[in-house]
Amino acid sequence: MKAGLNLIEASVLLENNETSSVELTKIYLDNINKGKELNCYNTVSFEEALKEAESSDKRRREKKSKSRFDGIPIGIKDLFCTKNIKTTASSKILSNFVPTYESTASQNCLNAGLISLGKLNCDEFAMGSTNKTSYFGSVINPWKSKNSDAHLVPGGSSGGSAAAVAADLCIASLGTDTGGSIRQPASFTGTVGLKPTYGRVSRWGIVAFASSLDQAGPITKTVEDAAALFEIISGYDSKDSTSSIKQKENFYDNLNSSVKGMKIGVPKEFKSDDLPTSTQKAWDDCKKLLQENGAELIDISLPHTMDALPTYYIIAPAEASSNLARYDGVKYGIRENGKNLIEMYEETRSIGFGDEVKRRILIGTYVLSSGYYDAYYIKAQKVRSLIKSDFNEAFKRVDAILTPSTPSTAFEIENEPKDPVQTYLNDIFTVPVNLAGIPAISVPFANDENNLPIGLQLITNSFEEQKLLNIAKNVQDTINYTPNLDKWWIK
Amino acid sequence: MINGWELVIGIEIHAQVKSNSKLFSSSSTDFGSGPNSQVSLVDAAMPGMLPVINKFCVEQAVRSGIGLNAKINNKSIFDRKNYFYQDLPQGYQISQFKDPIVGNGFIDIVLDDQTKRIGIERLHLEQDAGKSLHDQDPNLTFVDLNRSGIALMEIVSKPDMSSADEAVEYVKKVRSILRYLDTCDGNMEQGSLRADVNVSVNKPGNELGTRCEIKNLNSFKYIHSAIIYEAKRQIKLIESGESINQETRLYNIDTGETHSMRSKEDAHDYRYFPDPDLLPLEIENKWIEEIKSTIPELPDQKKNRFIKDYNLNEYDAGVIVSDKATSDYYEKVVKNRSPKLVTTWVTSELFSVLNKKNLSIDESPVAYDKLGELIDNIESGKVSNRLAKDIFEEMCEMGKSPGEIIAEKGLSQISDEGELEKLVNDVLIANPKNVEKYKNGKDKLFGFFVGEAMKLSKGKANPKLLNELLKSKLNT
CATH class of the missing domain: 1.10.10.410 (Arc Repressor Mutant, subunit A)
Incomplete structure (x- = not known):
């Protein structure tokens, strides 16, 4: 069987009885074993996955499959609570936590018969864009620069989810995206990453980072897979008050790749002399391609783009500082005893959280403090609404917006800038989308001069994922990007 | 006035919403169940859990707001009040800060036949915390989360009261209204209703003094004596040339004194901000009207009706309607009977027995029909008033009907x-x-x-x- 199956290919093989769920699952478990060095998984569910695969095969024999994807092995970011399976958010503080419940999004996958291979490494509490903040160590990007043997970051925070798909350690995966955490690692690994409209996928059972920004989505090999997996995980959930009551849509069946007559906006604020030539070229090539396929290019302005990052770094830490208060050593997770309650808190949280998480809790606590609240939090909320209205204005004129996903391709793990603000700049193209609550997708477009993948980002208005996926498919089908990935970790 | 000083009193009442389930989860709210037996994943703040508003609790708050003659806000916002404590699993309490569900209102209290209007500033919904048990182990604190997440209404008065008596009347009246509305059971011993009292003193004509807040008073008696003690303490301090520190104080029920809990400088910075897990709470006027149409007769209306229909005096009417169950009892007895006789029997004989035995009217040893029967016997001349008292005493002890007792003891009057x-x-x-x-x-x-x-x-x-x-x- 060909390596590197995608969701659709696997479903066809299963349907034609050319493989079984057990066979597929074994292959991927074996891949996981061989790919240990990549450090993609925090927890691998060897036994559970095989047991579930057997059940799936039985269902298929009895023509009782739960969906056409029944039996396909996927990976789940370690931020989704999974029943009876350790869920750590890649943090020491939750390193022993086993939920008694299953997140809605992952439950939706199980309801479709998908097999969970295990829990994918990520930045601690999804805070980071390198995967280096994980308590369980960095995920290694399966891609390497042409001229160097150095390990590269896979991006973050869903670095494990992206790297695992790229390296065939699962067929598809679930990630979450608060400021780019799906799209940036997808871009760094040559995979497709979709951040849906806020409210499309239930947040119930997902360890919260910044509640008003968090949104789960798929990381896959193809746009078709993204449509299929998105369709599976989306839908109204009464357990999440911010869940959209919009009907579930048949994103996969309704896919088409026509862009004829569509207006594609190109925001001038995203242009920069600092953009690597190859990224600039990819962006230009894509514009040309869309134009050739019948779309119209329109220059647009998103005037508050440069305010997005500082706004994000007020709102996200503010919410996080409150969301992470529950990790206090009292109820679950690790506890370091102290002489009194305060000491116990201090010890537990000092030891339990990593530096980046602490930094953001401190920032968040500060911006919500009395005397600073108006100057920071309230102001940030105002800017946020300006950013939203920028997009609203733009979407009066265009169907979608095209930008690079990231300002650079994957960089060396050891070369992460010392100044955290430099690292935060990784999210400069993705963050405005979260602030506006709209959907966006990162599609691999080309490789740069070092043979590292470049992703481009497409953005549409709220709940227009179908349009987004269609345009992405048009790009994908036209360029026919094939990752030319050397599996160096298999010795 | 105490020794020429005026008192200014404002009160925050925390009233537990009468509801089978909690404010943001479906756990039960029964009192007295085993520790941690009524705790959902949400109440325990497990990772990834999200609050979902309980519509019935909202309805109860709206109903209460209507009963307090208050403005119902069409849009209100839930905020997080952040602080760390072992019995606060989320690390924040979901409350309403800037935009409460209920705005300005008022109630009228009567004291010495004088009616006084007390302003209501607001009513908002919030979650209760769990309970810390410090006496189970010498070294450990135990936490019971049964209360965690239960809906509370915080009712904030304007600083309109100027004596301990007024303060007590105010709390009694609010409690009475909530019980009529069936939005809070008003059980103060179980903590379903408790009050934080703000007290300051000033000389007439001078500006307001610095206030102190006395927290968590759960009986009328404590409210009264805490205010008196606190006012005298402040007067003594000022008269001896010292100043009042704005602070939060606790009332010691054993000594009858208040002592400092924390000063304003030590006050928490709660870092309130809108809870991003919850959308703004939007209430349509149509729904408010629907709820309005289900509001029962409230104490003031009932009092006026009793005065008119049964010829009761202001005082007796006030006493009888202050408790809905008592007024219901009274109305059942008074039907087709002399109101004067019934009022006397209810307010003197029955009340004295209930007080002595510390029973509520629902627990009365004499059911309304039995008391009615006794009064019938008096009215028909079958028994004298004096005999009736003996029979009543027997009824209270033995639970028998007056007919049985009369027959048994041959107590019937000789009219032959x-x-x-x-x-x-x-x-x-x-x-x-x-x-x-x-x-x-x-x-x-x-x-x-x-x-x-x-x-x-x-x-x-x-x-x-x-x-x-x-x-x-x-x-x-």
Whole structure:
């Protein structure tokens, strides 16, 4: 069987009885074993996955499959609570936590018969864009620069989810995206990453980072897979008050790749002399391609783009500082005893959280403090609404917006800038989308001069994922990007 | 006024919403269940759990707001109040800060026949915390999360009260209204209703003094004595040239004193911000109108009706309607009976028994129909008022009906003329000297004959008939 199956290919093989769920699952478990060095998984569910695969095969024999994807092995970011399976958010503080419940999004996958291979490494509490903040160590990007043997970051925070798909350690995966955490690692690994409209996928059972920004989505090999997996995980959930009551849509069946007559906006604020030539070229090539396929290019302005990052770094830490208060050593997770309650808190949280998480809790606590609240939090909320209205204005004129996903391709793990603000700049193209609550997708477009993948980002208005996926498919089908990935970790 | 000082009092009432489930989860709210037996994943703040508003709790808050003559806000916002404590699993309490569900309102209180209007600033919804148990182990604190997430209404008054009596009347009135509305059971001992009282003192005409807040008072008695103590403490400090620190104080029920809990400088910075897990709470006028149409008769309306229909005085009416169950009891007894007699029996005899036994009217040893039966016997002249009291006492002890007791003990009045005549004759024969004195003009001896006859009848003689008979015999 060909390596590197995608969701659709696997479903066809299963349907034609050319493989079984057990066979597929074994292959991927074996891949996981061989790919240990990549450090993609925090927890691998060897036994559970095989047991579930057997059940799936039985269902298929009895023509009782739960969906056409029944039996396909996927990976789940370690931020989704999974029943009876350790869920750590890649943090020491939750390193022993086993939920008694299953997140809605992952439950939706199980309801479709998908097999969970295990829990994918990520930045601690999804805070980071390198995967280096994980308590369980960095995920290694399966891609390497042409001229160097150095390990590269896979991006973050869903670095494990992206790297695992790229390296065939699962067929598809679930990630979450608060400021780019799906799209940036997808871009760094040559995979497709979709951040849906806020409210499309239930947040119930997902360890919260910044509640008003968090949104789960798929990381896959193809746009078709993204449509299929998105369709599976989306839908109204009464357990999440911010869940959209919009009907579930048949994103996969309704896919088409026509862009004829569509207006594609190109925001001038995203242009920069600092953009690597190859990224600039990819962006230009894509514009040309869309134009050739019948779309119209329109220059647009998103005037508050440069305010997005500082706004994000007020709102996200503010919410996080409150969301992470529950990790206090009292109820679950690790506890370091102290002489009194305060000491116990201090010890537990000092030891339990990593530096980046602490930094953001401190920032968040500060911006919500009395005397600073108006100057920071309230102001940030105002800017946020300006950013939203920028997009609203733009979407009066265009169907979608095209930008690079990231300002650079994957960089060396050891070369992460010392100044955290430099690292935060990784999210400069993705963050405005979260602030506006709209959907966006990162599609691999080309490789740069070092043979590292470049992703481009497409953005549409709220709940227009179908349009987004269609345009992405048009790009994908036209360029026919094939990752030319050397599996160096298999010795 | 105390020693020429004016008191300014404002009160925050925390009233537990009467609801089967919690504010943001479906766990039960029953009191007295085993520790941590009513805790959902949300209440325990497990990772990834999200709050979902309980519509019934919102309805209860709206209903309460209507009962407090207050403005219902069409849009309100839930905020997070952040602080760390072992019995606060989320690390924040979901409350309402800037935009509460209920705005300005008022209630009227009556004190010494004077009506005073007390302003309501706001009512908002919030979650209760769990309970810390410090006495289970020498080194550990145990936490019971059964209360965690239960809906509370915080009702904030304007600083409109100027005496401890007014403060108590205010809390009583709010409690009474909430109980009429069935939005809070008002059980203060179980903590379903508790008050934080803000007190300051100033000389008439001067500006307001610095206030202190006394937290968590759960009885009318404590509210009263805490205010008196606190006002005197402040007066003493000011008069001795010291100043008042704005602070939060606790009332010690054993010593009757208040002591400092934390000063303003030590106050938490709660870092309130809108809870991003919850959308703004939007309430349509249509729904408010629907709820309005289900509001029952409230104490003030009922009081006016009782005064009009049953001729009650202001005071008695006030006492009877202050508790809905009492007013219901009263109305059942008074039906087709003399209001005057019923009022006397309810407010003196029944209340004194209930007070003595520390029972609520629902736990009354004498059911309304039994009391009615007793009053019927008085009205028909079958038993005298005095006998009725003995029968009532027996009813309270034994739970029997008045008919049973009358029959058992032969307590029924003697109204038979033949029997009474024999009695009278016996008395007159036994006291010939006094008969003579009476006939010679000593009218006052009439009472003596009545007394003797009563004694002889063991108190059962029908006094009216006895009088008539005696008079006719003696005057012939």
